[in-house]
Amino acid sequence: MTNVEDYSVLHKYFEILKKEPLSADEKENITSLFRKETFRKKEFVMKAGEANTRHYYIEKGLLRLYIIDRNGKEFNILFAKEKQWLGDLGTPSPTSYYIDALENTSVFSIDEDGFRKLSDIYFDLATNIRKSYIFLQKRFVSILSKTADENYEDLIQQNPELIQRLPNYHISSYLGVTPVFLSKILAKRARKSD
Amino acid sequence: MTNVEDYSVLHKYFEILKKEPLSADEKENITSLFRKETFRKKEFVMKAGEANTRHYYIEKGLLRLYIIDRNGKEFNILFAKEKQWLGDLGTPSPTSYYIDALENTSVFSIDEDGFRKLSDIYFDLATNIRKSYIFLQKRFVSILSKTADENYEDLIQQNPELIQRLPNYHISSYLGVTPVFLSKILAKRARKSD
DNA sequence: TGTTTTTCTTAAACTAGTTTATTTTTTTCG
DNA sequence: CGAAAAAAATAAACTAGTTTAAGAAAAACA
Numbered sequence: 444m445t446n447v448e449d450y451s452v453l454h455k456y457f458e459i460l461k462k463e464p465l466s467a468d469e470k471e472n473i474t475s476l477f478r479k480e481t482f483r484k485k486e487f488v489m490k491a492g493e494a495n496t497r498h499y500y501i502e503k504g505l506l507r508l509y510i511i512d513r514n515g516k517e518f519n520i521l522f523a524k525e526k527q528w529l530g531d532l533g534t535p536s537p538t539s540y541y542i543d544a545l546e547n548t549s550v551f552s553i554d555e556d557g558f559r560k561l562s563d564i565y566f567d568l569a570t571n572i573r574k575s576y577i578f579l580q581k582r583f584v585s586i587l588s589k590t591a592d593e594n595y596e597d598l599i600q601q602n603p604e605l606i607q608r609l610p611n612y613h614i615s616s617y618l619g620v621t622p623v624f625l626s627k628i629l630a631k632r633a634r635k636s637d
Numbered sequence: 638m639t640n641v642e643d644y645s646v647l648h649k650y651f652e653i654l655k656k657e658p659l660s661a662d663e664k665e666n667i668t669s670l671f672r673k674e675t676f677r678k679k680e681f682v683m684k685a686g687e688a689n690t691r692h693y694y695i696e697k698g699l700l701r702l703y704i705i706d707r708n709g710k711e712f713n714i715l716f717a718k719e720k721q722w723l724g725d726l727g728t729p730s731p732t733s734y735y736i737d738a739l740e741n742t743s744v745f746s747i748d749e750d751g752f753r754k755l756s757d758i759y760f761d762l763a764t765n766i767r768k769s770y771i772f773l774q775k776r777f778v779s780i781l782s783k784t785a786d787e788n789y790e791d792l793i794q795q796n797p798e799l800i801q802r803l804p805n806y807h808i809s810s811y812l813g814v815t816p817v818f819l820s821k822i823l824a825k826r827a828r829k830s831d
Numbered sequence: 832t833g834t835t836t837t838t839c840t841t842a843a844a845c846t847a848g849t850t851t852a853t854t855t856t857t858t859t860c861g
Numbered sequence: 862c863g864a865a866a867a868a869a870a871t872a873a874a875c876t877a878g879t880t881t882a883a884g885a886a887a888a889a890c891a
Contacts (some may be wrong), residue, residue, distance in 0.1 A: 512782040532771055583773065586781070623879075624878055625839095627878090629839090786847095804869090815850080817848090821871090824870075824871085
């Protein structure tokens with residue numbers, strides 16, 4: 444059983460960023476800035492309206508970032524699993540986003556101040572934001588320029604694991620279509636590969 | 638007439654980042670990393686396939702970042718005008734994007750190395766990437782969750798100037814619809830406000 | 832295990848947005 | 862200025878995706 448105060452996954456991440464082992468002091472510094480938290484499946488990590496939200500580095504589990512539009516409909520923006528970051532980069536402004544846990548999840552969380560401090564020491568931490576941007580841009584273009592069919596195929600190619608871990612209605616929202624339409628796509632696929 | 642070697646707009650930008658006046662040395666350092674370039678309307682700034690692309694800080698004019706899908710159709714990702722940055726953050730990997738000038742445009746351009754150097758000195762330069770991310774995320778959610786009608790209204794509210802400077806077919810592509818459909822939206826709007 | 836709840840499928844009627852084609856309007860430029 | 866080119870509007874037929882509803886299948890759980 445994993446010790447609740449085990450920060451080894453986090454330290455390993457920063458060693459990869461730094462490209463060399465961390466000293467005891469460095470580890471201590473990192474540990475002191477983070478807080479270990481766990482969220483049970485369906486539990487909220489962040490809700491629209493909250494200010495000063497934290498950044499989350501996921502040790503184990505699966506989180507989902509989404510909005511709820513004025514008709515109460517949810518739109519999944521992205522999912523984040525083990526060894527990925529998730530948070531609202533707009534913090535400390537009040538967020539418009541929701542984050543909840545799709546599986547029981549353990550994270551290391553850090554506030555904006557801590558995050559900035561570490562970004563100044565571990566320059567490559569900022570690279571992550573760049574990578575997130577690139578990812579989102581690709582996703583944006585993909586949803587804009589391709590049909591839901593094609594986007595589903597792409598997802599299977601690029602992230603088959605997600606499809607295993609997620610119920611279809613979350614995938615459909617991620618692809619920007621209704622569950623009913625995704626079901627049609629799946630039926631057509633099944634017919635094709637008969 | 639503006640001198641081709643006038644870097645004052647650029648220096649002013651970095652003074653805002655730094656929150657205090659720059660020394661002569663600092664100005665010199667910045668100037669040495671950038672290159673001043675001009676692009677005539679319709680001229681390409683960047684083409685898909687190119688590697689090691691540059692970052693552009695716009696002094697005057699209007700640029701457009703877009704992709705061309707496999708059917709030859711263009712999708713406008715974003716526009717950038719005076720005092721805004723534009724570039725492919727994926728550099729030095731070969732880019733999938735095109736940038737061209739929608740007006741005669743003058744820019745200060747910098748390569749990836751220079752950009753990183755300055756990011757280490759002027760920490761707030763990285764904030765820009767965050768802001769870009771937030772902007773794109775909002776845009777993404779908006780296109781996903783709203784109708785083209787609503788997105789057009791939002792654009793008018795948030796960026797009326799763009800609508801003046803751009804032909805409708807560029808706006809329609811930005812909104813993720815065809816020119817024909819935007820024309821319908823405009824006709825309906827005109828009818829309403831009769 | 833059986834019951835309840837959640838998820839998925841199918842169908843049918845509908846709508847937001849596309850496509851293709853034609854005409855009109857506006858802009859460009861020799 | 863007038864001709865040519867580019868942009869915008871309109872119409873009509875179409876399609877990708879939605880909505881609502883009802884039943885089937887799967888998962889949760891007591």
